Amino acid sequence: MELREAIGRRRSMRFLRPYRPVEPDKIQRMLEAARLASHWGNVNSLRAVVVFRDSAPKEVLDVLTAPIAGYQIRLAPVVIVWYLDTAAVDEQADRLRELVEVGALGVGEGKREALERQLLPIFETIKEHLKQPGLGEVDCGQGIAQATLMAFEQGLGTCCLSSPNLEQIRQGLGLPESCRVLLLQTVGYPAESPEAGGQRPRQPFEKLFHLNRYGNPFPRDPAVVEELKRDKMIQDPAPAPWREAELEFLKRALDIKGHGLL
Secondary structure, X not given: OOHHHHHHHOOEOOOEOOOOOOOHHHHHHHHHHHHOOOOHHXXXXXXXXXXXXXXXXXXXXXXXXXXXXXXXXXXXOEEEEEEEEHHHHHHHHHHHHHHHHOOOOOOOOOHHHXXXXXXXXXXXHOHHHHOOOOHHHHHHHHHHHHHXXXXXXXXXXXXXXXXXXXXXXXXXXXXXXXXXXXXXXXEEOEOOOOOXXXXXXXXXXXXXXXXXXXXXXXOOOHHXXXXXHHOOOOOOEOOOOOHHHHHHHHHHHXXXXXXXXX
């Protein structure tokens, strides 16, 4: 599958087959994709605990809760708990040295000396600032996005969920205090159709993106839109005419109580 089509066809899959296990090698490929994502200073602060429902201890499963869409966590064969370890910033000097050595950072003679005398002291002064929420989370998001596309490429469905119990989850998994839990990603084989009811609504392009300054919408070329439709990146919008019937079927098949919102 080409990249454009993969971006267009990927959906958040909220209905997974609870009876079908996920192969560990497929999860590994997701983690490998996350590891290769871009990250400032190459510090790689994105980490994860993969919880397999059929083998995890009960006390671990019990801590993975969320008041919103909790049935998704309860039914998912795998839940990946993505977190950021701020302690990775403490190793930034070594990571920057690695980048210089492989030719990814700096140019010319004397770059190694300049790194030690000039750049590293600057990073040392802002180290604690770099541990605060911000750029690190953005970089972690890139890794999670790559893992998500890898899951889709392997026929898996995923959905990213948050929880007000992130600190409880951190403690329940035994993560150090230097870690911030980012989100819970449910993983499994989709129970819903590949189309999942069509491409979900997004806010208008012109509202989201600006040219040169805020308030000046970035011009959206209709020819590019048509090109991306041909490449299956922009697809038919949701809902498909059969979607409500599919949802009713999934509710009964998965024994989802109520409206499936909580």
